[in-house]
Amino acid sequence: MIKELEYPFTLAKIRDLNVGQRVTISGRLFTGRDRFHKYLFDGGKCPVDLKDGAIYHAGPVAIRREGVWVIRVAGPTTSMREEPYMSRIIEQHRVRVIIGKGGMGEMTRKACVKYGCVYLQAIGGAAGLLAESIKEVHGVHLLAEFGAAEALWDLTVKGFSAVVTIDASGKSLHRRIERSSKKALEKILK
Amino acid sequence: MKNGHWEKNLFQLIRRTSVDLPSDVEAVIRRALKKERKGSHAWWVLNAILENVALSRKNDTPICQDTGSLTFYFGVPVGFDTNAIVAHTRAAVAKATRQGYLRQNTIDSVSGASYDTNIGSASPVFIFQQQARKKVDVRLIMKGGGSENMGSQYSLPDVGIHADRDLEGVRRCILDAVWNAQGNGCAPGILGVCIGGDRATGYKHSKEQFLRRLADKSRVKALARLEEKIMKDVFKLGIGPMGLGGKTTLLGIKIDSLSRVPASYFVTISYMCWAFRRRGVLLGPEGGVHRWLY
Known part of the structure; x- marks a missing residue:
């Protein structure tokens, strides 16, 4: 069963999600990646209100057509690079949904439990498919500072597809696969 | 070397590489799908990948937003003007970036500034090899970060x-x-x-x-x-x-x-990554397409 999740992502909605559940997201979504996370971590002012919101680790291909921004494609980027910054951002801004690929580490997992947040994995490389669910570009922030790929894009999406891989109770599919594949590897090399 | 068809066809090479997954890669993904349990995450992901591949081909959009680092492998005849083809290739890369086939994906490592055109000291990468044949063999690999x-x-x-x-x-x-x-x-x-x-x-x-x-x-x-x-x-x-x-x-x-x-x-x-973007082309002495590779 695919669960529909709509902005604002309140604590009650988030606590209801479990690892392995597939979801579709609708409503407001902010992109942010390497420089944005470092910027917030260092105390930079956030140009949007992230409370009960979602950060999507992505750097889209965006072009300007007749003065209007068009997101051509936008798939997820590797989330692990934001591991040093993510937990503080969750704590300070009360972001409730992180979307990316590859999963995140212990600090983020613990912050998900403590503050009520989930990590969703989107399909890496499926950039055109995911861009299909972008219905509107409201604006772009920090564009001059960070460039188009690293800017904060303020989007509205509908039916954006992902799977819960770290839930608010602290279960992590990434940790599970890491452990089971380690065991399999040891068996192969015996 | 006059511009002739060089820049136009190098641009086409970039466009094709960005939007069209090679058929041998797609075939292997299709075979892999059959081995996965229906309804599993693996099955869901592979299906979405194949759907995405078809979509990017149809819509003429990049397969992946990370259009990566571009490495051009040139096999060139003796006496070939490599400086000129470097210039043509750079112009083609800048054009592909303007048209959204490539993301603005090149950063100054010290200042952090983003280059609008994707032309940097290590972007794109050129590798030349001299060959005995008269045609110019160009292969492009785009590899995400x-x-x-x-x-x-x-x-x-x-x-x-x-x-x-x-x-x-x-x-x-x-x-x-x-x-x-x-x-x-x-x-x-x-x-x-x-x-x-x-x-x-x-x-x-x-x-x-x-x-x-x-x-x-x-x-x-x-x-x-x-x-x-x-x-x-x-x-x-x-x-x-x-x-x-x-x-x-x-x-x-x-x-x-x-x-x-x-x-x-x-x-x-x-x-x-699975979005294995690899294309090639054989170009004649004026830069006209002799044959697409892969």
Whole structure:
């Protein structure tokens, strides 16, 4: 069963999600990646209100057509690079949904439990498919500072597809696969 | 060298590479899908990948937003003007960026400034080789940063993973690299491996393995056997597409070797994501298309 999740992502909605559940997201979504996370971590002012919101680790291909921004494609980027910054951002801004690929580490997992947040994995490389669910570009922030790929894009999406891989109770599919594949590897090399 | 058709056709090469996954890669993904349990995460991911491939081909949009680093491999005749073709290629890259076939993906490493055109000191990368034939052989590989970050180089012996200086040691390095990568390189991936060489040539040669078709087997029997064995090993790891579990962790592996000095024994592994963007073209003396490759 695919669960529909709509902005604002309140604590009650988030606590209801479990690892392995597939979801579709609708409503407001902010992109942010390497420089944005470092910027917030260092105390930079956030140009949007992230409370009960979602950060999507992505750097889209965006072009300007007749003065209007068009997101051509936008798939997820590797989330692990934001591991040093993510937990503080969750704590300070009360972001409730992180979307990316590859999963995140212990600090983020613990912050998900403590503050009520989930990590969703989107399909890496499926950039055109995911861009299909972008219905509107409201604006772009920090564009001059960070460039188009690293800017904060303020989007509205509908039916954006992902799977819960770290839930608010602290279960992590990434940790599970890491452990089971380690065991399999040891068996192969015996 | 006059501009002629050069810039136009180099632009077409970039466009095709960005939007159209090679048919041998797509066929292997299709075969992998049949091995996954219906309804599983692996099945869901592979289906979405195939849907995305069809969509980007139809909509003429990049397969992946990370249009990556561009490496051009040129095979050129004797006396060929390489400076001129570098200029034409750069112009084609800038145009492809303006039109949204490439993301603004090039950054000044000190100031952090983003270059609008994707033309930087290491972007795109040019590798030239002189050939006896009259035609110009151009191949392009676009490789995303997520997969590039999963590359690794081992210096053998490596006590940590019990890898000695033999093919069993090489196997241990490769399996270690696959485990470390988990889903982070956008699995199911393709590995290019170089045994030997120095640190720089090792990486260069490991990436050149991506020019081989997926069905290609090493002509060195021991390496062909190793390629086959790794594929069987990896099947049992259970990492799966995007690291969400499943059978398909790799789509292929290509291994080759270079000579080395007695003191060094490097095993260098480059990881390519499933969005394996590789295209090529044979161009005539005026830059006209003789034949598309792959």
